[in-house]
Amino acid sequence: MALLSLFCTSSKLVGSHSPLVQTRNQILPRASGSAMASPNGGSRASEIPEFLAGSGGRPLHAVGVGTSSFPFVAEDVRDAVLAALELGYRHLDTASLYGSEQLVGDAVAEAARRGVIASRGEVFVTTKVWCTQCHPHLVLPSLKDSLQKLQMEYVDLYLVHWPMSVKPSKPHLSMKRQDIVPMDLRGVWEAMEECHRLGLAKMIGVSNFTTKKLMELLAVAKIPPSVNQVELNPVWQQKKLIEFCREKGIHVTAYSPLGGQSRTSNINAVLQSEVLNEIAEARGKSVAQISLRWIYEQGASMVAKSMKKERLKENIEIFDWELTDEDRFKIAQIPQHKKVTVLGILSPEGVPGVDLSEVDVVEV
Numbered sequence: 001m002a003l004l005s006l007f008c009t010s011s012k013l014v015g016s017h018s019p020l021v022q023t024r025n026q027i028l029p030r031a032s033g034s035a036m037a038s039p040n041g042g043s044r045a046s047e048i049p050e051f052l053a054g055s056g057g058r059p060l061h062a063v064g065v066g067t068s069s070f071p072f073v074a075e076d077v078r079d080a081v082l083a084a085l086e087l088g089y090r091h092l093d094t095a096s097l098y099g100s101e102q103l104v105g106d107a108v109a110e111a112a113r114r115g116v117i118a119s120r121g122e123v124f125v126t127t128k129v130w131c132t133q134c135h136p137h138l139v140l141p142s143l144k145d146s147l148q149k150l151q152m153e154y155v156d157l158y159l160v161h162w163p164m165s166v167k168p169s170k171p172h173l174s175m176k177r178q179d180i181v182p183m184d185l186r187g188v189w190e191a192m193e194e195c196h197r198l199g200l201a202k203m204i205g206v207s208n209f210t211t212k213k214l215m216e217l218l219a220v221a222k223i224p225p226s227v228n229q230v231e232l233n234p235v236w237q238q239k240k241l242i243e244f245c246r247e248k249g250i251h252v253t254a255y256s257p258l259g260g261q262s263r264t265s266n267i268n269a270v271l272q273s274e275v276l277n278e279i280a281e282a283r284g285k286s287v288a289q290i291s292l293r294w295i296y297e298q299g300a301s302m303v304a305k306s307m308k309k310e311r312l313k314e315n316i317e318i319f320d321w322e323l324t325d326e327d328r329f330k331i332a333q334i335p336q337h338k339k340v341t342v343l344g345i346l347s348p349e350g351v352p353g354v355d356l357s358e359v360d361v362v363e364v
Contacts, residue, residue, distance in 0.1 A: 048088060048316055051301050053251035054203040054226035058156065060124045062296055063316050064091025066255065066305035067100035074103055076307045081107035083309040085116050085123070088316065093229075093255075093303040094150075095128035095161055096142060097171040101149035109151060120152060126229075126303075128161035128207060129192075130171035131345075136187035138168060143195050157227060158201035160188065163213045164342070164359035177350035180359065186220040193223045203227065207255075208340070208361040211244045218248065229253040230361075231260070232302070234276060234294050234331045235269040236338045241363050242298055254295045254302040258288050260339050275334050279327050286314060293318040294331055338362055 050059035065084040067077055077100050081092060085107065094104045104125065111117045127150065133142040143158055165183040166175050195201040205227035206217065218224060228245055232238050232254035245252050259270030270276065271287050280287045288304075292315055295302050304315045323331075342360040346352075 047319065048090070049319060051251055051299075053157075055224075055249075056203075058124075058203055058226075060156070060251075060253075060301055061089065061091035062301045063089070063292065063318075064093050064124070064126075064253075064301065064303040065089050065312065066303040067092070067094045067104060068098045069100075069305060069307065072099060078103040078107050080307045080309075080312070082110055082116075084312050085111040087309070087313055089312070090117075090122055091124045091126075091301070091303070093126045095130065095159075095171075096133065096146055097128070097130045097161065097173070101127060101146050102151075105149060105151040124156045125150065125152065126157040126159060126227075127155050128159040130161050131164045131166040131175065132169045132171050134160060134162075134165040134183060134188050135168060136184055136191045139188060139191035140195055140198075140200075143200055147200065154200050154202060156201075157203045157205060158192065158195055159205045159207045159227065159229060160192065160209075162208050162345070162359075162361070163206070163210075173345050174347045175345060177346050177352040177356075180346075180353045182354055183359075185216060189217060189221055193221075196223060205229070205250075210361060210363050211241055214244065214248070214250070224248070225250055227251045227253055229255055229303075231256045231338060231340045232295060232298075232300060233257050233259060233270050233291055234334050235259065235273065236336055237298075237332075237334075238363060242300065246299070252298075252300040254300050256339065257292055257295050257302040257304050259291075269337055269339070273334060275330050279323075279330060283321075283327075285321075288315060289318050290323070290327075293321070293323055294328075297323060297328075 048061045048063055050061055052058070053060055065081060067081065069077055081104055092104055094100045108117070108120055108123055112119060117123060127146045129139055129142045133139065147153065147155065163183065165181050167179040167181060192204045196204050203226040204223065205225040207229040209217065209228050214228065228250050230238060230241065230252065232252065233256060242252055259268040270291050273287070276287045276290050280290045283290070292302060292304060296318060306312050306315065341362055342356055
């Protein structure tokens, strides 16, 4: 394998485009010692490199499994998480909005019963508080509700899902524009910090925060965010944001690393990219693997979603080869397009209570 040295304890740079061993948000080149082999002969967790995140340097796997899905079929989601754990995944991503927290908890419990994992402590679980609970007095109760569904005493990472507050209700999409209210960012973050102090969230962070929103948060935070989970892939490369987060010691995790799903279109700018398809064909890889490898080379982790075990396996077969300089140059020229915007989570009718540019997530 070309990058075997990634998995040893050396702090050397492996290849000119491999992630560096540096600060708390960079690669931790060691195996997950507690991971067990898959009973079905799949990949071991030790084959997935880890990044360090947070002031304490907590490790999280470079590739995790996402659990937001539509159409939503509960049994499929649970089975996919269990299959991922059998393959060696230990990084699980959920949210109060997704409706998958109970299923993630069930899968982890079943994996422990089967001996796939030794205990809950082997997995890194992320969940998120939605806009409808982004109020200082609702952040902690929302986490406690999530923990009850997860059947866990803590989460490894708790994120503010979107930099926006909406009138309290159950988490949902197509939120009414008139229900948007000014966000008390200081108060919300103080509540997040309390979740951390209570030991209910080992790390706290954000999702969909632009550099502008991160600067606002850093100005009031006693505990800085450990992670910013954002849309990131070769068609939305986030160069400015990645550099800012690197400077501030904030680890970046990519969602929609394969282009994401759409309720209104079958177009996937990543999987249908001519550039990525040409590179994949030349390298004997899938387009998905080219995209995931590119993200990994940016020093970011990622949560990739699939309900199929063979795809889950393919998604972690990206660590023993590298893109070429020519590949990277071609990818850098891909026209940029962001899929996720605030308009996509709001109903089309109504007059917003705040300037929508203040709650959008497009880096400018």
